[in-house]
Amino acid sequence: MQTLYDKLWKSHVVQEWPGDTTLLYIDRHLVHEVTSPQAFEGLRIAGRRPWRLDSVLAVADHNVPTTGRTNGISDPISRLQVETLDRNCEELGITEFKMNDLRQGIVHVIGPEQGATLPGMTVVCGDSHTSTHGAFACLAFGIGTSEVEHVLATQCLSIKKAKEMQILVDGTLGHGVTAKDIALAIIGKIGTAGGAGYVIEFSGSAIRALSMEGRMTLCNMTIEAGARAGMIAVDDITIEYISGRPFAPKGDSWEKAIAYWHTLRSDDGAKFNQVVKLDAARIKPQVTWGTSPEMVTTVDGRVPDPLQITDSVRRNDMERALKYMGLAPNTLISEIYLDKIFIGSCTNSRIEDLRAAAEIVKDRYIATNIKLAMVVPGSGLVKLQAEEEGLDKIFRNAGFEWREPGCSMCIAMNDDRLSRGERCASTSNRNFEGRQGPGGRTHLVSPAMAAAAAVAGHFVDVRKIY
Amino acid sequence: MKKFRNCKGLAAPLDRANVDTDAIIPKQFLKSINRSGFGQNLFDEWRYLDHGELGMDAAKRKPNPDFVLNQARYRGAQILLARANFGCGSSREHAAWALQDYGFQVIIAPSFADIFFNNSFKIGLLPIVLSESTVDRMFREVNVTEGYYLTVNLKDQTVTAPSGKSCVFEIDPFCKYNLLNGLDEIGLTLQHAEKIKAFEDKQRLEQPWLFT
Numbered sequence: 001m002q003t004l005y006d007k008l009w010k011s012h013v014v015q016e017w018p019g020d021t022t023l024l025y026i027d028r029h030l031v032h033e034v035t036s037p038q039a040f041e042g043l044r045i046a047g048r049r050p051w052r053l054d055s056v057l058a059v060a061d062h063n064v065p066t067t068g069r070t071n072g073i074s075d076p077i078s079r080l081q082v083e084t085l086d087r088n089c090e091e092l093g094i095t096e097f098k099m100n101d102l103r104q105g106i107v108h109v110i111g112p113e114q115g116a117t118l119p120g121m122t123v124v125c126g127d128s129h130t131s132t133h134g135a136f137a138c139l140a141f142g143i144g145t146s147e148v149e150h151v152l153a154t155q156c157l158s159i160k161k162a163k164e165m166q167i168l169v170d171g172t173l174g175h176g177v178t179a180k181d182i183a184l185a186i187i188g189k190i191g192t193a194g195g196a197g198y199v200i201e202f203s204g205s206a207i208r209a210l211s212m213e214g215r216m217t218l219c220n221m222t223i224e225a226g227a228r229a230g231m232i233a234v235d236d237i238t239i240e241y242i243s244g245r246p247f248a249p250k251g252d253s254w255e256k257a258i259a260y261w262h263t264l265r266s267d268d269g270a271k272f273n274q275v276v277k278l279d280a281a282r283i284k285p286q287v288t289w290g291t292s293p294e295m296v297t298t299v300d301g302r303v304p305d306p307l308q309i310t311d312s313v314r315r316n317d318m319e320r321a322l323k324y325m326g327l328a329p330n331t332l333i334s335e336i337y338l339d340k341i342f343i344g345s346c347t348n349s350r351i352e353d354l355r356a357a358a359e360i361v362k363d364r365y366i367a368t369n370i371k372l373a374m375v376v377p378g379s380g381l382v383k384l385q386a387e388e389e390g391l392d393k394i395f396r397n398a399g400f401e402w403r404e405p406g407c408s409m410c411i412a413m414n415d416d417r418l419s420r421g422e423r424c425a426s427t428s429n430r431n432f433e434g435r436q437g438p439g440g441r442t443h444l445v446s447p448a449m450a451a452a453a454a455v456a457g458h459f460v461d462v463r464k465i466y
Numbered sequence: 467m468k469k470f471r472n473c474k475g476l477a478a479p480l481d482r483a484n485v486d487t488d489a490i491i492p493k494q495f496l497k498s499i500n501r502s503g504f505g506q507n508l509f510d511e512w513r514y515l516d517h518g519e520l521g522m523d524a525a526k527r528k529p530n531p532d533f534v535l536n537q538a539r540y541r542g543a544q545i546l547l548a549r550a551n552f553g554c555g556s557s558r559e560h561a562a563w564a565l566q567d568y569g570f571q572v573i574i575a576p577s578f579a580d581i582f583f584n585n586s587f588k589i590g591l592l593p594i595v596l597s598e599s600t601v602d603r604m605f606r607e608v609n610v611t612e613g614y615y616l617t618v619n620l621k622d623q624t625v626t627a628p629s630g631k632s633c634v635f636e637i638d639p640f641c642k643y644n645l646l647n648g649l650d651e652i653g654l655t656l657q658h659a660e661k662i663k664a665f666e667d668k669q670r671l672e673q674p675w676l677f678t
């Protein structure tokens with residue numbers, strides 16, 4: 001009896017090294033501008049060529065501006081990095097979606113959108129949120145630049161097999177509770193190091209009920225639980241999502257592929273090193289209050305009190321986090337007022353996320369204390385579809401800015417950022433110090449919760465708004 | 467990759483858990499297309515009082531006197547003592563580059579985040595996992611001992627404190643071999659090019675859709 005992870009692993013072993021390191025074959029290599037220049041440079045210095053060009057798909061996402069694109073990138077350092085990617089791809093013949101291509105977007109949004117992410121693949125990218133692609137029953141994980149170079153040169157990686165954790169979420173989610181809330185509830189339960197050394201398979205009826213967008217949100221945040229990869233078995237929802245996408249197989253090949261893909265699930269009775277269970281019906285909308293995703297509570301909760309914590313390392317961390325966040329212990333979450341709202345990132349910038357947020361802000365207007373509310377679609381195609389559905393108008397009428405696709409204020413490498421002390425409800429995945437701008441304060445929430453906070457000016461329970 | 471040499475190095479304590487790679491090297495420095503020069507921006511937001519950007523002259527910036535690495539007694543430290551889950555978050559290898567460029571050769575912690583741990587080995591920076599209680603003891607000792615030097619012997623897999631007390635650490639044999647010999651891992655893999663090709667041919671037959 002094998003787990004899904006066993007199956008994915010075994011089908012990619014090229015060679016076992018002494019010890020427990022294995023040379024694993026990589027099917028899909030996604031590349032972006034920030035973690036690749038030194039890898040391409042390394043190849044060049046060593047006089048090596050990419051092993052298999054058709055496995056690589058490149059896009060610039062981290063540095064690109066979300067306004068005024070026709071003017072190019074004004075920051076010369078960002079521009080050089082994007083131009084370096086363009087030049088490397090042109091020279092080597094790698095497929096790249098350039099900044100003004102309609103298909104451009106966040107690397108983890110465009111892979112699945114194009115059908116470049118397919119079940120059964122090993123998928124890597126020089127980016128920790130590569131875990132996203134595990135939603136398609138892929139073994140997908142982030143790598144460093146040395147490994148980017150290694151995969152470019154050899155199509156393989158030397159790695160060790162991880163332990164396996166099963167996270168079972170059974171039951172039905174309440175209305176207004178989303179995959180993002182499942183992810184944050186899990187991280188709150190097992191901690192940001194809870195998954196270290198593991199890959200996680202998510203299963204249970206609540207997972208089966210999620211759309212592919214929801215599954216991607218959940219797998220995306222596996223890295224925030226410390227696990228390198230998250231994955232979900234193939235079912236009809238997976239197949240239906242892939243059908244007809246540009247890189248997906250067609251005709252006979254499609255039928256053959258589906259037959260194989262349906263085997264990509266853990267066998268009944270397969271053993272995991274650890275099993276964690278959650279009851280979907282009991283998950284409430286989540287809000288982070290600190291500087292690590294595990295510093296999270298429910299929307300009806302309060303900011304915790306460090307004095308209640310006996311462990312000194314944890315207490316110090318909590319005190320430091322509250323100081324950075326400018327929050328007093330025991331403050332009601334619903335009394336936290338916000339300056340900015342960010343709806344975007346590879347966690348929550350797909351069409352379903354935008355629909356969920358639009359549903360809340362429709363015929364409403366952002367509160368007067370909100371200085372900026374922005375929606376940054378995950379790709380040009382998501383943006384186009386949203387516009388076809390009239391979502392852009394709903395957002396604009398509510399006082400939101402409607403931007404061009406990219407990572408934007410998830411990482412603040414372009415001009416989209418928080419100023420010192422500003423507080424933001426963000427649908428991204430990391431609330432680390434300075435992540436959205438030096439001194440900026442991030443609260444992670446779902447798109448519906450971010451939209452509700454925009455309208456109220458402070459956090460509110462989205463379940464009371466519909 | 468650089469060959470790892472045994473080292474006797476000054477240890478500096480960084481007493482926080484879950485230190486993320488955004489803190490180790492903030493994102494504005496990731497815009498560099500070079501592989502070196504990140505050391506001056508290691509822990510930038512904690513280390514300086516002013517906001518750092520790429521290309522600023524470190525000598526003209528305002529160091530934060532409260533930050534541990536700015537204290538005179540830790541100048542020239544080669545070993546970083548850290549807490550649990552060090553290097554979590556983003557996969558940026560720049561974090562490992564910055565630590566190495568600053569002068570660190572070894573990081574000791576009770577646990578590391580997976581990707582950071584891997585990245586470190588790839589560039590010849592040695593991450594050592596010791597038990598929570600041993601790391602705790604080292605934190606206590608380094609705080610009360612000026613000039614706390616630790617000796618790290620990779621071949622024997624030992625860390626020795628100034629008191630002479632030694633402890634053994636685990637390391638994957640493949641990683642150890644590569645570090646000791648400073649091997650080019652890509653070269654090593656390419657010695658098996660035939661095997662990779664054979665694997666690929668089989669895949670192409672069985673799952674042709676992977677090759678379009």
Ligand code: SF4
Nearest residue numbers: 129345346407410411
């Ligand atoms: S959206 Fe944020 S987390 Fe996702 S790839 Fe971009 S920077 Fe990373």
